Amino acid sequence: MAEHVILFAGPMGAGKTTAIRSLSEIEVVSTEALNTERHVVDKATTTVGLDYGELTLGADEKVRLYGAPGQRRFAFMWDVLAQRARGLMLLVNNDAPDPLESTRRFLAQFPALVEKGAVVVGVSRTDLARTPLVHEYARAIAGWHPGRTIPVFTADPRSASHMRTLLMALVANVEAAELLSEQQPEVA
Ligand SMILES: Nc1nc2c(ncn2[C@@H]2O[C@H](COP(=O)(O)OP(=O)(O)OP(=O)(O)O)[C@@H](O)[C@H]2O)c(=O)[nH]1
Ligand SMILES: [Mg+2]
Structure with a gap:
């Protein structure tokens, strides 16, 4: 059975834990603590x-889902989790003060996965804040990472079917990126 390890990262309140709970076929292992930053995200x-969850895609693809903490004071976990991840699902809450800047900062945290072409961006909470629009994210990302394919979708992490669509796009991108890199001739 093929196996994927996918990391869910992004700012506090973007819906990483919610997305993994929507997707997982096993009971999710979580490390939730009382939020003392309710002035930031209520x-x-x-x-x-x-967070840890699992699901199978199709007949024989097992996906391990890891959710990172969003708060910067737990940022040491981002590197730990990124070392195992083959793909990155970056969730960004559209109703945060500057979601484009958050997107830029989080992409900069995961250079190896960005370089590999193994990232999908999901813009959440668009029912609460309509803008920035998806094409504004896509344009900004193309400016920061020219030549990289980083698809952007709107997504509601509470919806399993939404999240499944994003996950399938990400897994397909990861597989294509890994196949391409195998085909690259060795540099002498
Ligand atoms: N209205 C609305 N609510 C959403 C949407 N996405 C997520 N939420 C809600 O926003 C909150 C997100 O919380 P979490 O899933 O804990 O967010 P997180 O990214 O894991 O946050 P941290 O672990 O604190 O970094 C939950 O209450 C969700 O129900 C959305 O698209 N629309
Ligand atoms: Mg969480």
């Missing part, structure tokens, strides 16, 4: 370690 709990 929700009861926040991830302090990681």
Whole structure:
């Protein structure tokens, strides 16, 4: 059975934990603690370690889902989790103060996955804030990472079918990127 390890990263409140709970076929392992930053994002709990879930895609692709904490004070976990990840699902809450700048900063945290072409961006909470629009993200990302294919979708992390569509796009991109890199001739 082919196996994928996908990391969900992005700012606090983007919906990483919610997305993994929507997608997982096993009971999700979570490390939620009381949110002491309710002035930043008004929700009861926040991830302090990681989330873990699993699902199968098609007949024989197992996907391991890891969710990172969003808060910068837990940023040491981002590198730990990125070392294992073959793909990055970057979730960004559109109702945050400067979601484009958050996108730029989070992409800069994961240069190897960006370089490999193994990233999909999901813009959440678009029912609460309509803008920036998807094409504005796509244009900004093309400016920061010219020549890289980083698809952007709107996504509701509460919806399993939305998240499944994004995940399938990401897995397809990861597989294509890995096949391409195998075909690259060795540099003498
Ligand atoms: N209205 C609306 N609510 C959403 C949407 N996406 C997520 N939410 C809600 O926003 C909150 C997101 O919380 P989490 O899933 O804990 O976010 P997180 O990214 O794991 O946050 P941290 O672990 O604190 O970094 C939840 O209450 C979700 O129900 C959306 O598209 N629209
Ligand atoms: Mg979380």
